[in-house]
Amino acid sequence: MGNAAINIVLVAFYERTTKYYGERGIRYVHMEAGHxxxxxxLQATALGLGTVAVGAFHDEEVARIIGTNGAPLYIFPVGRV
Structure with a gap:
């Protein structure tokens, strides 16, 4: 991840979805993160790049580094293979 050209971090703000859908909104957030x-x-492959879904990280540390109050879900490092 440290050598990737870019790291895409997907962050969830659950309250935005749960205020409309209730607790079921948590499921919808996770489904959308998968999509x-x-x-x-698909886009990385189309551009001849590589990526991998990373879910093993310390949530609070990632949130602090990127400066968000949301919940980090995934990190996708993207770069040349």
Whole structure:
């Protein structure tokens, strides 16, 4: 991840979805994160680049580094393979 040209971090703000859908909104946020991740893989491949979905990280540290109050879900490092 440290050598990637870019790291795309997907961040969730659950309250934006749960205020409309209730607790079921959490499920919808995770489903959308999966859809976004698939599109990142597809676009990276189309550009001749590589990526991988990373979910093993310290949430609070990533949130601090990128300066968000949201919940980091995924990190997608993108670069040449």
């Amino acid at each position: 976004i991740g698939q599109n990142i893989y």
